[in-house]
């Protein structure tokens with residue numbers, strides 16, 4: 001093992017380790033924390049005392065004794081502070097207030113009047129003013145803000161390219177930190193959705209998963225061994241632009257036959273014999289409920305194309321779980337059998353074993369909750385350890 005950092009860093013790592021174990025497995029005694037972390041009892045006692053002083057850990061009733069004095073149990077305090085989670089989508093802005101366990105306290109959604117950066121920031125300012133007034137009294141108050149955006153984001157929180165918003169090179173983190181005086185994290189909406197599902201939704205028990213956000217396009221959040229995979233520069237997950245038809249329709253990205261043209265809400269315009277202007281999933285779900293053949297056929301086609309792309313992802317990454325989220329999740333009853341059929345016909349046999357395909361458990365909230373979690377995680381001082 002390579003030792004990195006100085007004493008302060010080692011202490012920070014140990015403190016996060018203790019806190020993470022309490023968060024995940026509470027209620028716990030100090031002895032159990034020591035067993036789980038491999039840290040000696042004196043170190044655990046000191047670190048726990050600091051966490052109690054920070055109000056992040058509380059002592060609760062007495063636990064079971066194995067002889068001798070009954071130990072006090074430790075619990076994580078989700079109300080020591082609150083986080084703001086924001087989802088910027090093509091049509092609307094959603095802001096939630098969560099506790100430190102990602103539980104939503106309040107939620108607001110407003111339509112975006114236009115896509116200009118200034119308009120978006122103004123709306124965010126107005127909505128945040130309402131949210132700030134709703135933060136319950138707590139030791140740490142509002143600890144930060146996490147934002148999910150429909151585009152490519154670099155590690156500095158710049159939105160490099162968001163074609164559906166017409167944004168290029170927007171220093172969003174810097175702008176928001178100046179505006180609100182809070183620590184801000186920015187992530188791609190599909191990565192945030194994957195984190196939301198991993199921490200609090202359908203992916204809670206998974207280590208290797210692909211979350212596919214299917215709306216006006218497709219983006220994916222890839223989790224490998226419990227960590228988001230972002231690629232060399234942070235741009236991984238643009239699965240919507242995998243070619244599924246070698247000489248297919250031209251795409252706005254410059255390529256042809258991209259997956260999202262056939263398997264997202266963009267398909268409403270492309271796959272019907274008579275092009276239909278309605279690109280609203282709720283509309284087509286309503287039609288499908290009335291057994292309208294056009295809607296049934298449309299969802300069959302989208303389901304099959306989703307299956308084709310999922311097959312490619314499963315053969316590439318060998319995940320144990322694929323989660324379908326975004327607006328298209330509403331069409332689960334009509335697309336699911338076709339997704340399953342194509343994946344089971346086409347995926348390599350060993351990859352198919354134990355593979356589960358699910359629909360997002362947090363529904364429309366995956367991204368806002370994942371975004372809030374990014375802010376919480378930063379606040380709790382997680383440190384990546386390189387071994």
Ligand SMILES: [Zn+2]
Pocket residue numbers: 240241251252253254255256258
């Ligand atoms: Zn494309």
